[in-house]
Amino acid sequence: MPNSSPRWMFVVLVFAGVYNLAWGAWVVLFPTLSFSYSGMLNPDKPLHYPQLWQCIGMIIGVYGVAYILAARDPVRHWPVVLAGCMGKFFGPVGLAFGIVTGESRPEGLITCATNDLIWWVPFVLILRHAHRESNVNRSGPPTA
Numbered sequence: 001m002p003n004s005s006p007r008w009m010f011v012v013l014v015f016a017g018v019y020n021l022a023w024g025a026w027v028v029l030f031p032t033l034s035f036s037y038s039g040m041l042n043p044d045k046p047l048h049y050p051q052l053w054q055c056i057g058m059i060i061g062v063y064g065v066a067y068i069l070a071a072r073d074p075v076r077h078w079p080v081v082l083a084g085c086m087g088k089f090f091g092p093v094g095l096a097f098g099i100v101t102g103e104s105r106p107e108g109l110i111t112c113a114t115n116d117l118i119w120w121v122p123f124v125l126i127l128r129h130a131h132r133e134s135n136v137n138r139s140g141p142p143t144a
Helices: 009-027 031-037 050-070 080-102 106-139
Strands: none
Touching: 009 031, 009 050, 009 106, 031 050, 031 106, 050 080
């Protein structure tokens, strides 16, 4: 079956992949610096275990690889987009909960804007397209 996805979906997923690879690499290579710039650093609570922050960077980098691979056929690889969309939704929800409870700093929302929030609309549109395509393919050819 040919890829029926609009070109913009390919571009979005490749860009998301490259962005995630770059951000993940920055976190893995420079954990203390990236944590500080993320807005998450609380002067009263320094980053005691940079390996945990590096692990987050590794996960983000792995998602980057997955997005690039999914870009070739977003309809077929919709579960990758769904998993990414869920992470990009629940990450900010968790941070918001941390801000409300006083465990996280509001400055962390800066990182959420570029890592998560800007991807909500395109990822949801890709998922909607995949859903519509699956319904078209299930219904079979039109009858005359």
